[in-house]
Amino acid sequence: MATAKTDPKLSALSSEERKTKTYEGLTRQQLIDAYRIMYTSRRVDDREILLKRQQKIFFQISGAGHEAIGVAAALCLRPAYDWFYPYYRDRALVLALGATPYEMLLQAVGAADDPSSGGRQMPSHWAYRRLNIVTQSSPTGTQILQAVGCAEAGVYLRNHPNATQKASGDYRQFKDVSFRGDEITYVSLGDGTTSEGEFWEALNTAANKKLPIVFVVEDNEYAISVPVEIQTAGGNISRLVSGFPNFHFEEVDGTDPVVSYAAMKRAVEHCRAGKGPGFVHAHVIRPYSHSLSDDERLYRPDVERQRDAARDPINRMQMFLIREGILDENGINKLEKQVEDEMQAAVDRALEAKFPTPETITNFIYSPDLDPTSAQFDTPPMFPQAETPPADGKKTPVLPKTMAELINATLRDEMKRDERIVVFGEDVADASREDYLKKKLVKGKGGVFKLTAGLQMAFGSDRVFNAPIAEANIVGRATGMATRGLKPVVEIQFFDYIWPAMMQLRDELPVIRWRSNNAFSAPLVIRVAIGGYLTGGALYHSQCGESIFTHIPGLRVVFPSNALDAAGLLRTAIRCDDPVLFLEHKRLYRETYGRSHYPGPDFTIPFGKARIVQPGTDITVITYGAVVPRAMQAAQRLEREHGVKVELIDLRTLNPFDWETIAASVRKTNRALVAYEDSLSWGYGAEIAARIADQLFPHLDAPVRRVAAMDVYVAYQPILEDAILPQANDLFRGMRELAEY
Numbered sequence: 001m002a003t004a005k006t007d008p009k010l011s012a013l014s015s016e017e018r019k020t021k022t023y024e025g026l027t028r029q030q031l032i033d034a035y036r037i038m039y040t041s042r043r044v045d046d047r048e049i050l051l052k053r054q055q056k057i058f059f060q061i062s063g064a065g066h067e068a069i070g071v072a073a074a075l076c077l078r079p080a081y082d083w084f085y086p087y088y089r090d091r092a093l094v095l096a097l098g099a100t101p102y103e104m105l106l107q108a109v110g111a112a113d114d115p116s117s118g119g120r121q122m123p124s125h126w127a128y129r130r131l132n133i134v135t136q137s138s139p140t141g142t143q144i145l146q147a148v149g150c151a152e153a154g155v156y157l158r159n160h161p162n163a164t165q166k167a168s169g170d171y172r173q174f175k176d177v178s179f180r181g182d183e184i185t186y187v188s189l190g191d192g193t194t195s196e197g198e199f200w201e202a203l204n205t206a207a208n209k210k211l212p213i214v215f216v217v218e219d220n221e222y223a224i225s226v227p228v229e230i231q232t233a234g235g236n237i238s239r240l241v242s243g244f245p246n247f248h249f250e251e252v253d254g255t256d257p258v259v260s261y262a263a264m265k266r267a268v269e270h271c272r273a274g275k276g277p278g279f280v281h282a283h284v285i286r287p288y289s290h291s292l293s294d295d296e297r298l299y300r301p302d303v304e305r306q307r308d309a310a311r312d313p314i315n316r317m318q319m320f321l322i323r324e325g326i327l328d329e330n331g332i333n334k335l336e337k338q339v340e341d342e343m344q345a346a347v348d349r350a351l352e353a354k355f356p357t358p359e360t361i362t363n364f365i366y367s368p369d370l371d372p373t374s375a376q377f378d379t380p381p382m383f384p385q386a387e388t389p390p391a392d393g394k395k396t397p398v399l400p401k402t403m404a405e406l407i408n409a410t411l412r413d414e415m416k417r418d419e420r421i422v423v424f425g426e427d428v429a430d431a432s433r434e435d436y437l438k439k440k441l442v443k444g445k446g447g448v449f450k451l452t453a454g455l456q457m458a459f460g461s462d463r464v465f466n467a468p469i470a471e472a473n474i475v476g477r478a479t480g481m482a483t484r485g486l487k488p489v490v491e492i493q494f495f496d497y498i499w500p501a502m503m504q505l506r507d508e509l510p511v512i513r514w515r516s517n518n519a520f521s522a523p524l525v526i527r528v529a530i531g532g533y534l535t536g537g538a539l540y541h542s543q544c545g546e547s548i549f550t551h552i553p554g555l556r557v558v559f560p561s562n563a564l565d566a567a568g569l570l571r572t573a574i575r576c577d578d579p580v581l582f583l584e585h586k587r588l589y590r591e592t593y594g595r596s597h598y599p600g601p602d603f604t605i606p607f608g609k610a611r612i613v614q615p616g617t618d619i620t621v622i623t624y625g626a627v628v629p630r631a632m633q634a635a636q637r638l639e640r641e642h643g644v645k646v647e648l649i650d651l652r653t654l655n656p657f658d659w660e661t662i663a664a665s666v667r668k669t670n671r672a673l674v675a676y677e678d679s680l681s682w683g684y685g686a687e688i689a690a691r692i693a694d695q696l697f698p699h700l701d702a703p704v705r706r707v708a709a710m711d712v713y714v715a716y717q718p719i720l721e722d723a724i725l726p727q728a729n730d731l732f733r734g735m736r737e738l739a740e741y
């Protein structure tokens with residue numbers, strides 16, 4: 001323990017004055033409590049390190065050196081009221097908010113009862129639902145845009161209090177929504193993480209929307225071995241961010257709890273008053289290397305490490321308490337002994353904890369409450385009177401609708417029914433300058449393919465709005481909103497541009513429920529315009545690539561081939577309790593093929609139920625999307641010219657997919673061909689073909705065939721595009737060869 005003497009200036013104060021003296025508003029008792037948390041935090045780290053060396057836990061990353069700013073932040077915020085997206089160094093913050101050392105140790109040992117993840121995540125990956133501490137992951141910086149979405153959700157709910165109401169028959173039955181009106185979202189990150197693009201995207205949106213969110217950058221000058229001047233131009237993040245409007249900025253010694261508290265308090269007050277976001281840049285230290293897998297002596301000389309050690313917040317706080325006469329050495333020893341005893345008890349208990357069993361592994365990949373494959377979603381279309389085809393075969397007075405029109409109609413129906421739905425993306429609004437709409441100066445855009453046309457005018461600019469051209473921003477914010485209980489139905493303008501969102505789509509959105517052991521979930525819909533056959537779409541407006549997403553557990557993937565299916569499946573997607581990637585083929589948006597009358601506001605189609613487009617007895621063709629009409633054409637020709645009867649299956653949803661229908665058909669025809677628009681190798685059909693070969697081998701009279709695009713990008717020149725993508729002729733040839741085998 002460090003030694004310090006009582007400050008002589010204090011002796012001048014009466015004992016009463018001493019007792020009531022405050023420090024930036026903090027009482028002596030609050031400072032003692034703060035020290036207790038800081039010390040506890042350090043001791044949990046120390047005990048974990050010991051346990052790791054004893055091979056009783058499997059990973060350790062410490063919050064050492066970051067305790068003061070963490071405790072200071074917690075003193076300004078309210079658990080179960082405000083919302084928290086802390087990063088792995090925030091042990092002291094999380095303890096101060098109400099998590100216990102025992103709970104943390106449960107995660108370290110990988111216990112079934114670990115409240116953060118049920119033994120699924122590494123230690124220091126915080127999630128405490130009762131405290132509004134949202135499940136955190138390992139990628140640096142993915143929490144930041146989600147925190148922005150969380151803050152947006154709070155503002156939205158304040159303006160739409162009815163949206164909090166529960167409703168039966170859809171995800172709302174299982175999704176609690178709460179808001180306080182003046183809650184704040186806390187998000188923290190390290191200095192190195194400010195290099196991630198998502199950080200800048202988050203600041204941009206937070207500033208633009210004046211959101212109640214506090215960013216805390218805990219700057220320990222290193223990201224593993226890379227020093228801050230390599231990450232940050234000029235070496236100081238405060239200087240770089242200072243131009244963002246509407247922010248309150250603070251730069252502070254984050255090893256000093258009192259000045260950290262004062263800085264946090266000012267930033268939080270700015271947020272709470274609705275003036276905009278806060279940014280607190282806290283200079284801290286990292287005394288224990290990056291993690292137990294790192295030895296910082298390899299890249300930091302002793303002299304630098306000693307300089308840091310002199311700022312250690314634990315020692316500094318001890319000395320401060322003694323100097324101010326708040327605790328004497330005896331008092332400190334007593335407090336530390338209490339913490340030590342509690343720690344021992346927590347360790348003993350955690351080492352007794354039960355481990356999760358392998359049968360539980362697949363729990364909570366998807367919602368345990370609402371099954372989108374169930375009969376509940378099997379409802380018939382209710383065509384309005386005017387659109388019902390007359391029995392005499394005459395044309396109806398109303399023409400059937402395109403896929404684009406029915407998707408738009410479905411969005412309208414659902415937005416009317418469910419006030420939690422918000423729609424955003426690039427160009428999806430009618431016009432961001434809503435004055436132009438009000439004065440009727442413009443007609444409005446509503447999406448580059450006009451799928452969202454008129455929605456902003458019908459539902460208002462806070463329910464339908466444009467996003468910056470930043471796909472991670474769209475998906476990350478949507479994820480944060482969905483975690484709070486909203487239902488974002490966002491648009492990615494072109495599948496070819498989905499990749500900036502890939503980290504959110506692979507490591508965050510679909511994993512939230514599983515990694516938090518069902519404590520959190522983020523059901524939402526991402527509509528994506530996909531596919532080629534456009535004549536001139538070229539490389540960057542034509543690609544498919546759905547298998548990349550069907551390879552992601554936790555993500556539902558839908559790919560309709562006609563207007564009616566699009567309407568029914570989109571409605572199921574919106575009412576579903578899981579995240580859904582809804583792939584809309586651009587070529588099918590306005591095709592004459594597959595139009596339908598409006599099927600009514602409650603028409604749903606269950607996921608995982610294929611449609612037999614045409615029954616047949618000779619070969620089975622399994623496909624989806626824009627290949628469906630092409631396969632149909634080929635099948636009709638095959639029957640005409642060769643008398644071969646094709647059973648054509650449209651999968652409609654790719655995850656889940658309808659294995660029963662495939663298997664029943666192949667058992668009947670004994671021949672299978674899988675056709676898809678994506679390039680052949682490693683494509684979606686590869687898995688289907690493998691399953692057929694594996695599970696239906698005794699029923700096969702021929703090898704499983706595939707027809708797909710060439711293993712190359714889609715070219716601009718139509719002659720090349722035709723040759724690259726699977727055409728009706730290619731399908732015809734493939735089917736004929738299979739039938740003749």
Ligand SMILES: Cc1ncc(C[n+]2csc(CCOP(=O)(O)OP(=O)(O)O)c2C)c(N)n1
Nearest residue numbers: 089138139140190191192193220222223224
């Ligand atoms: C996207 C991503 N890239 C790399 C890593 C590996 N990694 C984990 S922590 C870390 C350094 C983070 O440094 P900083 O943001 O300064 O936080 P600190 O650990 O110093 O508190 C890196 C590179 C990761 N987790 N995520």
Ligand SMILES: [Mg+2]
Nearest residue numbers: 190191222223
């Ligand atoms: Mg760092």
